[in-house]
Amino acid sequence: MKTETNIKSAFSQHAYSYFEFLNAAKRAENSNPGISKLFKSLAESEKIVAQNLFVLISGETDFEQNIMNGIDDLTYQTTQFYPTVINQAEMDASAREAAMFRATEKVGKNLTALLKNALDNPYRNTPFHICGICGNVTMELPNTCTVCSSTSDKFIRIE
Numbered sequence: 001m002k003t004e005t006n007i008k009s010a011f012s013q014h015a016y017s018y019f020e021f022l023n024a025a026k027r028a029e030n031s032n033p034g035i036s037k038l039f040k041s042l043a044e045s046e047k048i049v050a051q052n053l054f055v056l057i058s059g060e061t062d063f064e065q066n067i068m069n070g071i072d073d074l075t076y077q078t079t080q081f082y083p084t085v086i087n088q089a090e091m092d093a094s095a096r097e098a099a100m101f102r103a104t105e106k107v108g109k110n111l112t113a114l115l116k117n118a119l120d121n122p123y124r125n126t127p128f129h130i131c132g133i134c135g136n137v138t139m140e141l142p143n144t145c146t147v148c149s150s151t152s153d154k155f156i157r158i159e
């Protein structure tokens with residue numbers, strides 16, 4: 001159905017705009033706070049629209065289905081997508097991109113393990129720590145990130 005394709009296209013566009021405006025807000029933060037505030041507002045608007053569209057794409061799913069979907073998506077990323085694009089980046093001599101892909105692949109493997117564990121462990125009293133540099137997620141706050149070596153002060157805690 002054409003509308004289904006259009007919804008996915010709309011989602012991709014609004015998700016992209018969210019990050020585009022968020023990045024623009026960050027860049028203008030010091031030089032032009034008013035414009036930064038405008039971009040932050042536009043980013044929030046795009047996020048809400050993208051979330052609404054995503055509900056149409058994903059349908060009604062329970063948490064077990066969401067865990068299984070997450071495991072499937074991350075497994076594809078870490079076993080097929082990233083190995084392929086890492087090779088391609090290395091062949092293109094794009095060292096910076098290859099390093100970012102490798103780090104993201106490692107993060108994805110850690111996220112997959114957390115999701116697999118979630119099937120038996122509801123994590124009720126477990127805080128999570130997210131590396132603000134690479135996105136790595138851990139249950140214990142490490143001294144340094146196991147993916148990007150950032151120090152523990154770069155981590156964000158989610159209760």
Ligand SMILES: [Fe+2]
Nearest residue numbers: 131134145148
């Ligand atoms: Fe990290």
